[in-house]
Amino acid sequence: MKVAIVGGGWAGIAAAVELADAGHDISVFEMAPQPGGRARSVAGNPDYDNGQHILIGAYRDSLALMRRLGVDPDAVLKRLPLALPYPGEPGLRLPAGSPLIAFARGVLAHRGWPLHARLGLLAAAGGWLARGFRCDARLSVAELCTGLPAAVKRDLVEPLCIAALNTPAPQASAQVFLRVLKDALFSGAGSADLLLPRRPLSELLAAPAAAWLGERLRLGRRVQMIETGWRVDGEAFDAVVLACTSVEAARLTADLAPAWSAIAQGLGFEPIVTVYLSSPGSALPAPMLALREGPDAPAQFVFDHGQLGGAPGRFAFVVSGAAAWVAHGGCAEAVLAQAQRELAWATPPVIDKVLTEKRATFACTPGLARPSAQIAPGLWAAGDYVDGPYPATLEGAVRSGLAAAQGIGIGANGAAKGSPTNTP
Template sequence: MKMAIVGAGWAGMAAAVEAAGRGMDVTVFEATRTLGGRARALGTEKPDGTPITLDNGQHILIGAYSDTLALMQRVGLDLAQVLMALPLALPYPDGTGLQTPAWATRWPAPLDALGAIATARGWTWGERLALIRSSLGWQMAGFRCEPRATVETLCENLPERVVQELIEPLCVSALNLPSSDASAQVFLNVMRDALFGRGAAGFSASCLLLPRTDLTRLFPAAAAQWLQQHHGNTSRIRTGARITGLLNHAGRWRLTGEGVDEAFDRVVWATPASVAAQTLLAHADDNETLASWALSAHALHFTAITTVYAWAPGARLSAPMLALRAEPDAHASPAQFVFDRGQLNPEDAGVLAFVVSASTGERDELQARVLQQGQRQLGMALQPFITVVEKRATFACTPALERPGALIAPGLYAAGDYVQGPYPATLEAAVRSGVAAARLASE
């Protein structure tokens, strides 16, 4: 059976590995020259002219990302080499915040996370107990809530400090929306797996996994190499091949584009939602099923993520990742987290990555505010050298959102972090959708 996969991001490459493993003849078409989609490597230079490979956005994984970790191991990656595992922690530059004590790291979930909450620095016992009670209440309710509830309403009885120092940063980083707009149900899905779920690949579910290498090498490139080594006769990846045409004929799908004109038994469309909607709408004609799916994808709204890479020679933060405080003037403190890239990869020494989830505003003005925030909260001089704005980084994960399904039409499937599923727009959501699409297509 011949399968085409349009898009070589994390969803597309996950689909390719799963499909090849199921004995399908796989061709991956990628419009660009770099694998990874919206989580890919980015070549640039330090201010001193030294070449450096960064990413188009800073990402983290967690130990609950079972499908992603399993697939990374399947394609031969040594997780200990490519990921830095840290116990659940959201420390601030002044040392306060949530940090899992060493004695709690040996406890199974959810005891390790409860240990971190019980010892959160700077919190009163009342604040700690309030969060523990809420967490256990969520568990007793089966991590279910009213579909139209927001995270803000879900957490309205929690103390202000807990909301500002934990809930809001977690919400905006996981769902890329402020708590007032974000889906409480999807937030609970993440909390269920991260705090009370089972970890994967030997990691605790709640531990943070920070990439030690660029995002293309972290999975997509390794998947491509695995396909070549294990299924070289029946799998191929064509970069610089943009698919612009799609036609169903006699039960098969013909793809056309830049140097492409070929029919396939199955097609997995693994591009961003906007690209999928635009292409499918243009070729829906009288196919109501195709048009209906494309319109549902077109109806999604998106939010931006900005990553400001700054240069501070000799800089070393107290932890590889720190949370940044929301200041009284919220406009003056746009970044929620800062990463010390040098602690993850020695070649990146002196590079700090500031992440602004749900970002708004112009690039230069936002960069200036982030640098000023960093200088105030970290107490160091910072020099910018590249700022990456992904304007459509994630779909807006609002309450009761109707997301497109995995089946577009007979023989045509969708894969991407926006496809129906329990998670927001994360790497795990992308990988799960790719694996699921390949399984559906092989049935």
């Protein structure tokens, strides 16, 4: 089949590789001057990434895709056991071994929490496990964790929720959060490990994909129209994968599939702000530290690039779920003040660069209606926003791309091809 992939982010790359390896003739249309979507290095300045990204050991499809493109994950990612140290505090640390045993040992060894808090967390986790990590889809993370001790919510639940869902716990989906916990903490040895990029982000996937795709990648091409048949800006294809943003996908399907387009258009978004500070001669006690968020403390995490193969003395402070700060005009000065209060510096830190991604992820709220993967026979959507069990993560994007490619492949092997309908 001749297949068009509209969008060259991680979902589009996954779909393209899967389809090409199956023998299909593919073309990838990417509106930006480089592939990678929201997980890439800054155009023209590869020393900076378009925001700080973390992978975890459970991202098996993402890691497999990297290997298919000739990238050795062990060479470009620093693997660390899950730990949430805070400035001056060791925080929760999970030892190696069987997931259930490692979690119990890590929690019981956390001397920063009183014994009743540690036992309360283990009791709650046991209840989630017994219920198959399922709950009422209408619950928020805050409601799910109402009975947990305050220290556990402050030091574990809230930072994990904002890191994984990019949505504050009072507004975040408990069902999606539980799925993340299940796959990250309890699905196998090493699943909870942190995989921190120690090369520019584009080297993880975007640049190898560009080399692998060659002339099949059409950069600087924003698709204007998709017509039944399937025609992409007048060029005929047998099938199409919409691996662009939900906003672009809604625009391109407004006439083809209005009901699907309306669902995609109805998604809300949460921003992420990354504030890079420079302090020559300084270093953190660990490559990554968690920070306690507050009214005058925007950042939840900080990364030491000098310990991750980047420039020594450069630090990335991440502000997730940053809608309120963006609405107030930004948070760089507040992050600088937070850094000066909470961390020790060899030289006074200064603001180096600020990156704001206003539509970093969809707002992962309880009971959210997300658009389906198949829009019509021969027309599929791929992206971290597509209906599924995961929040807006790199792994969710890759899995959606693989699913779209496999759906098209099944259609090529016998399912009837046709024109789109108006049902999502």
